[in-house]
Amino acid sequence: MQYPNSERRIKMPRFTRKTAAGLCFGAMVGLSLLLPTNYLTEDAGPALDVNGKINGVPVVSVKGVKTYPTSTKLYMTTVSAWGSADGGVPGISALAALFSKDRQLIPVRAMYPKELSASQVNTQNLELMRYSQDAAAVVAAETAGLPVSMDVTVAGTSARFPSGKYLRKGDIIRAVGTDAKNMRQVRSHYALTAFLRTVAPRTEIFLRVRRGKDTLTFSFPTLPYSAGGLAPHPGSLLGVEVRMENVKLPVRVKYAVEGIGGPSAGNMFTLGIYDRLTAGSLGGNxxxxxxGTVSWNGDIGPIGGIEHKMRGAARAGARHFLAPAENCPETIGYEPEGMGVWAVRSVDESIAAVKAIAAGDTSGLRTCRQTVRGGHG
Structure with a gap:
C-alpha cells in the first residue's frame, strides 16, 4: 500500500563555510551582549522630599528642641547607577545606553580607581553620607541660632604660609580678630569661616590657641582664595587644615535614608533641618x-551627575533647582523646560534662594547660565 507523500523528498539547507562563519559571528555577538563591559550607566534616580516620609517614617527627624511644621517640599536628588567598581554593565545594557537620550555611559575607571573594590566604594560612600549628615545637622542648628560648640583643631600646617610659622598640629583655635584686645570666640568652624569672610586677603589677624596647658596668641597675615573659578569666595584663608572634635549639638537628627551613599544630599538635608528649626515654611508651599555637598563651615561643594538630578527633580514636580556654582557648566543644555536653576555657594545663599522663591521674587538670584557667563541676576 502506498501512502500519500511517502515518497516526498525532504530538501535540507546547504551548510556552507559562509553559513558557519555567520552562525559563529552571531553567537559571539550574542555572548558579548551578555558579558560585562568596562562601562557603567547612569540615569535619573528618585527625588526624595527631606520634609516628607518614607513608609510613614520621616526622611529627616529632628528631636531635642522645639520644631515647627512646614509645607515646603525640599527634594534631595539622586542618580541611579548600574555596574560597580568590580565590573561594568552587560554589553546589551551598554548598547541600550548608546541609543538613550537620558542614560549616560561612563568608563568604570573614570569613576573608580582600579585599587578600590565595589565593597570598598560602598563603605566609602556610606562614610561620606554620614559626614554629610553630621555637617548638615551642625550647620543647620547653628544657622538657626541654636548653641553649637566644638573644638576647631589644627590638623595640618605648611611652612609656605605665614600661619605655618606659628601654629602646630593639635592647636585648638579659641579666638580670632583683627584687634588683639577685641577678639571673638571661635565655637565652631562655621563661626571661624564667617569671620574670615569679612576679612580682606593679607590682613593681619590675631589668633588665640590652646596648646596643651598653655594659651598663646599669634598674629600673621591671611591668604587669598585661589583666583578664578565660578564660585569665588569672599574674604580670606588662615592657611591651615582643621578638624572638628568634641562636638556638642542641642538637637538629635535621624535620617531614614537607606541604599543611598555619597555626600551630595548635604545641602538639602541642611535646608530641611533649618526649616524644621525655624518658624513658618522656609519655601512657602x-x-x-x-x-550639593555641605562642609562644616557652610560651603556648598560640587557633585556628580547633575544633569540626571535635574531631570529627576522635574519628574517630582519641582520648578526650581539649587545647583552648586561649580557645577553650573554641566547644567547648560540640560535644564528641564520651565525650571529655574539657581547657583549657590553656601548654605546662607541656599536659604536666601529658597526664601526668594517663596516670595516669588528671584531677581536677586544668579542662574547657572548667568554664573557661567560671569553675570549676576
Missing amino acids: RRIAGT
Missing part, C-alpha cells in the same frame, strides 16, 4: 529641589 513650593517644590524646590537641589544638590
Whole structure:
C-alpha cells in the first residue's frame, strides 16, 4: 500500500563555510551582549522630599528642641547607577545606553580607581553620607541660632604660609580678630569661616590657641582664595587644615535614608533641618529641589551627575533647582523646560534662594547660565 507523500523528498539547507562563519559571528555577538563591559550607566534616580516620609517614617527627624511644621517640599536628588567598581554593565545594557537620550555611559575607571573594590566604594560612600549628615545637622542648628560648640583643631600646617610659622598640629583655635584686645570666640568652624569672610586677603589677624596647658596668641597675615573659578569666595584663608572634635549639638537628627551613599544630599538635608528649626515654611508651599555637598563651615561643594538630578527633580514636580556654582557648566543644555536653576555657594545663599522663591521674587538670584557667563541676576 502506498501512502500519500511517502515518497516526498525532504530538501535540507546547504551548510556552507559562509553559513558557519555567520552562525559563529552571531553567537559571539550574542555572548558579548551578555558579558560585562568596562562601562557603567547612569540615569535619573528618585527625588526624595527631606520634609516628607518614607513608609510613614520621616526622611529627616529632628528631636531635642522645639520644631515647627512646614509645607515646603525640599527634594534631595539622586542618580541611579548600574555596574560597580568590580565590573561594568552587560554589553546589551551598554548598547541600550548608546541609543538613550537620558542614560549616560561612563568608563568604570573614570569613576573608580582600579585599587578600590565595589565593597570598598560602598563603605566609602556610606562614610561620606554620614559626614554629610553630621555637617548638615551642625550647620543647620547653628544657622538657626541654636548653641553649637566644638573644638576647631589644627590638623595640618605648611611652612609656605605665614600661619605655618606659628601654629602646630593639635592647636585648638579659641579666638580670632583683627584687634588683639577685641577678639571673638571661635565655637565652631562655621563661626571661624564667617569671620574670615569679612576679612580682606593679607590682613593681619590675631589668633588665640590652646596648646596643651598653655594659651598663646599669634598674629600673621591671611591668604587669598585661589583666583578664578565660578564660585569665588569672599574674604580670606588662615592657611591651615582643621578638624572638628568634641562636638556638642542641642538637637538629635535621624535620617531614614537607606541604599543611598555619597555626600551630595548635604545641602538639602541642611535646608530641611533649618526649616524644621525655624518658624513658618522656609519655601512657602513650593517644590524646590537641589544638590550639593555641605562642609562644616557652610560651603556648598560640587557633585556628580547633575544633569540626571535635574531631570529627576522635574519628574517630582519641582520648578526650581539649587545647583552648586561649580557645577553650573554641566547644567547648560540640560535644564528641564520651565525650571529655574539657581547657583549657590553656601548654605546662607541656599536659604536666601529658597526664601526668594517663596516670595516669588528671584531677581536677586544668579542662574547657572548667568554664573557661567560671569553675570549676576
